[in-house]
Amino acid sequence: MSKPDTTRVEGIEAGKGRRFSLGWWVVGAVGLLFLIIPFFVHDPYFLHIFVLMFLFAYLGTAWSLVSMAGQLSLGHAALMGIGGYTSTLLFMELGVTPWLGMWLGAILCGLVGVIIGYPAFRLRGPYFALTSIAFAEILRIYVENTEVGPLGIPLKAAMGLLVPLKGHAPWLFQFDSKIPYYYIAFLMMGAAVGLSFLINRSRSGFYLAAIRSDQDAAESLGINSLKYKLIAMAISCILTALGGTFYAQYFRYINPERAMGLSMSVEIALVGVVGGWQTVLGPTIGSLLLSPSGELVRAYFGGTYAGLHLFLYGLLLMVVILFLPNGINDPLVRAFKRLETKLGEAKKVRKETSPPGTRRRDKP
Amino acid sequence: MSFELIASALIMGLMLGGLYAAVSISLSLIFGIIRVINFAHGAFLMLAMYASFWLWYFFQMDPYLSIIIVTPLFFVFGYAVQQLLIRPMFVREKALVVEPLGVLLLTAGLDLVLSNLALLCFKSDYRAVVLPMASTTLPLGFLDLNLPRSIVFLLSFVIAGVLYWLLNYTEMGVAIRSVGQNREAAALCGVNVYKIYSLTFGIGTAALAMAGAGMVPFYYVNPSMGLSLGVKSFIVVVLGGLGSVPGALIGGLILGVVESVTAQFVTATSSVIFSFLLFIIVLFIRPKGIMGMLEA
Numbered sequence: 001m002s003k004p005d006t007t008r009v010e011g012i013e014a015g016k017g018r019r020f021s022l023g024w025w026v027v028g029a030v031g032l033l034f035l036i037i038p039f040f041v042h043d044p045y046f047l048h049i050f051v052l053m054f055l056f057a058y059l060g061t062a063w064s065l066v067s068m069a070g071q072l073s074l075g076h077a078a079l080m081g082i083g084g085y086t087s088t089l090l091f092m093e094l095g096v097t098p099w100l101g102m103w104l105g106a107i108l109c110g111l112v113g114v115i116i117g118y119p120a121f122r123l124r125g126p127y128f129a130l131t132s133i134a135f136a137e138i139l140r141i142y143v144e145n146t147e148v149g150p151l152g153i154p155l156k157a158a159m160g161l162l163v164p165l166k167g168h169a170p171w172l173f174q175f176d177s178k179i180p181y182y183y184i185a186f187l188m189m190g191a192a193v194g195l196s197f198l199i200n201r202s203r204s205g206f207y208l209a210a211i212r213s214d215q216d217a218a219e220s221l222g223i224n225s226l227k228y229k230l231i232a233m234a235i236s237c238i239l240t241a242l243g244g245t246f247y248a249q250y251f252r253y254i255n256p257e258r259a260m261g262l263s264m265s266v267e268i269a270l271v272g273v274v275g276g277w278q279t280v281l282g283p284t285i286g287s288l289l290l291s292p293s294g295e296l297v298r299a300y301f302g303g304t305y306a307g308l309h310l311f312l313y314g315l316l317l318m319v320v321i322l323f324l325p326n327g328i329n330d331p332l333v334r335a336f337k338r339l340e341t342k343l344g345e346a347k348k349v350r351k352e353t354s355p356p357g358t359r360r361r362d363k364p
Numbered sequence: 365m366s367f368e369l370i371a372s373a374l375i376m377g378l379m380l381g382g383l384y385a386a387v388s389i390s391l392s393l394i395f396g397i398i399r400v401i402n403f404a405h406g407a408f409l410m411l412a413m414y415a416s417f418w419l420w421y422f423f424q425m426d427p428y429l430s431i432i433i434v435t436p437l438f439f440v441f442g443y444a445v446q447q448l449l450i451r452p453m454f455v456r457e458k459a460l461v462v463e464p465l466g467v468l469l470l471t472a473g474l475d476l477v478l479s480n481l482a483l484l485c486f487k488s489d490y491r492a493v494v495l496p497m498a499s500t501t502l503p504l505g506f507l508d509l510n511l512p513r514s515i516v517f518l519l520s521f522v523i524a525g526v527l528y529w530l531l532n533y534t535e536m537g538v539a540i541r542s543v544g545q546n547r548e549a550a551a552l553c554g555v556n557v558y559k560i561y562s563l564t565f566g567i568g569t570a571a572l573a574m575a576g577a578g579m580v581p582f583y584y585v586n587p588s589m590g591l592s593l594g595v596k597s598f599i600v601v602v603l604g605g606l607g608s609v610p611g612a613l614i615g616g617l618i619l620g621v622v623e624s625v626t627a628q629f630v631t632a633t634s635s636v637i638f639s640f641l642l643f644i645i646v647l648f649i650r651p652k653g654i655m656g657m658l659e660a
Contacts, residue, residue: 072465074403074472119647125606126401127647129468130598133403137595138640145633262591266476273469307483307587314476321470322452 022343023336027281034186038179047178051250053291054185055243060271060283061192062239065199067277069232070212071121072129075136076240076268079109081143081260083241084248088161089153091172098173102245106238113237114230121229124215133262140260160255163248173249181250188246189284192239196280199235204228212278240268263310267294270313274320276327285329290316372507373624379509381620382517386575388597388604388612389523390568396607397544397564400450403471406594407478408569412438412576413585414486420493420580427493427580428515434573442569446562449474454558475590482587490584498581512581519578523571524613530567531609540564544607599643605653614654618642 034050041047059080066073086105090096096104116135120128143149144158168176175181199205210218211225219225248254258264269277275286297309320327391405402408415434419425425433453467501508531537542550543560551557583589596619604615622642626635646653 067465070465072468116644119644119651123647123651125399126395126468127602127606127651129403129465130401130602131643131647134595134598134640134643137591138636141592141636142633145631263476266472269469269472305484306488307480310476311480311484314473314478314480317473318449318470318477321466321473322449325456325466 022340023333026336031190038182044178047182049292049295051178051181051185052295053287054182054189055246055250056267056271056291057284057287058185058189058192059240059243059268060275060287061189061196061280062236062243063268064272064277064279064283065196065232065236065239067272068200068205068208068212069229070208070215071229071233072126072269073132073236074129074262074265074269075132075134076236077260077262077264078132078136078139079113079237079240080244080247080264080268081139081254081256082109082112083244084254084259085143085155085161085244086241087245088163088248088254092161092164093154097171098245098249099171102173102242105245106241109237109241109244110234113233117230117233118226121226121233133265136260136265137262140256140262143256143260158256160253160257160259161248163252163254165252173245174252181246185246185250188243193280193284195235195239199232200280204231208232266310266313266317270317272327273317274327276329279327279329282327282329285332286327289328368506369628370625373628374621375504375507375509377621377624378617379513379517379620380624381617382520383513383575383579383616384596384600384619385613385616386516386520386523386578387572387593388600388616389520389527389609390572390575391597392601392604392607392612393527393571393609394565394568395601396609397540398446398450398561400467400471401598402565402568403468403594404445404475404478405572405597406590406592407475407482408438408442408590409572409576409593410482410585410587410590411441411478412573413580413583413589414482415573416577416580417491417493417585421491427495427577430580431574431577434577435570438573439566439570441566443562443566445474445569446565447558450565451558451561454561475594479587479590486587488587490586492584493580495581510582512578515581516575516578519575520613520616523574524609527567527571527609536563596639599639601653602643603646603653608653611653618654 034054037050038047059076063073063076066076083102083105086108087096087098087101090101090104091098116131117128120131143155146155147157149155163174166172166174168174170180199208207218207223207228210221210223211228215225244254244259247259271286271290272283273286274290275284276282294309294313297312301308324330387409391402395401412434415437416427416430419430419433420427449470450467453470495512498512500511502511502514503509529537531541539550539555540560540563542553542555543557543564547557550560600615600619601612602615603618604611604613619639619642623635623639626638630638
């Protein structure tokens, strides 16, 4: 083996050996904090804000999987709506528990995602963004104006669907307190972030990174870009549909204007963009910042100034895109890296100054 | 299903299609040259219609006359949006990204800002101008054509024609087309690419405002109207071929006819499903649209 090769391998080994990563420790600590919050906070409104935060972190993470393939979706609300409507209709009409119905909605959304993605992903340019927004808007207009859909499905038009109340019925995805919802939303968020992390670390994740930075170069290396975009889209759709069921069960109500509207699509995208789209933790960070503030603005000004929170969201979206294109995640990661190196250096100094043989690691 | 019913549906469809075309041409022009889909397109249209409406409301100005004020006003507006908001993105992403997704998001944010600003300022009331000529009809055999709708139908051809002349028979048009074909080569030939971008955005927005003012006599104005017409114009430009001005004209007419004819068989709201199906089918079998990439 030639000399430059060995040094590179050594470099990688050295990097792998460095287990100390401040960022992930902070993530773990914040996660633990979230786990114990319901033991101290009992106010339903605060718990509600946390549930929204987790839900949007989850939805944003699912959304960012598509943007990791270099595509922009402005129609993710439609998928959420399909998921929520499927599980709720199955429950209302056939008595199927939403725990089961959510998976049917997810499968349906996965198919829808592939059907929409296939023609649009083959093309360069903004075709997918256009398709996604057209799909979502047309689905919303259709549901908003259709009392009884094909096969006699009672879509109930703009009125939306009320999930029949069954009191405390865990088997039917209904709880009488916010705490189970809190933990379910937290688990969903954790699972989505974990999945996104695994995808990013996998071969497919590297393929996606290659496709989004230079599709021609990726394809010249034999990557089937259409296939990997479709895989990312399908996973994203499935996750979003599950989020839709959670939304319907949590609010016990789902209507086309909110659950399929453009404002929901933009909110999902915004969480991802502000935090840092195309990153694993970005959407979660974005949601931690945005969901509570958005909820407060809506609660205080929603009645008198309808549209104010969307105006602010739009403004924020523009400011972030113009001045912080990689989201808040980017400067955070850099700050952590700096802190890490500093701490790492301090550790090294300590190691070097302490007498040999006093620590286990120094043994040969 | 009688012949007359189908024929009148066809003609109504062409009228509706003329409206779609008038609204979509500028979106296609802007994409053809700048390679940016302006997601705030619908919001721009809504603002132009409000401008025309307020001119009528406060100064009793005829909406058709207001075209001479609204058009230059929105040229300046479009020029400023490109110069102040979109240009910095191009400068930054010049070497990095060929298809800037960031610009799409920026215009989506602009759409939210403008349409909700309109909601905050003008409230969500539906507003309409009251003109005696709005209910005038032109008798055409078995059916009567609504005069203002016919005017918009003609206006779409006027807009397409003016843009065609501007692009093909003026020096500025040659510069604009050269930038659309290859911006590096155009820059090497001494074309100020960013200035051309701003000009194109301004011209496109002005053409949109012209269509908006023409629609005011028969179309209700409200802050959320931009979205539905915006989505329609996205469908139209893909149907016709992204970047092609004649394509947008033909795509608009096709969409109008399809919507109007299918509405004879199913409810009007279900017919929007057909327009989306048409969109998906065109993406499948002829992704470059009916006219392909003419200007590109």
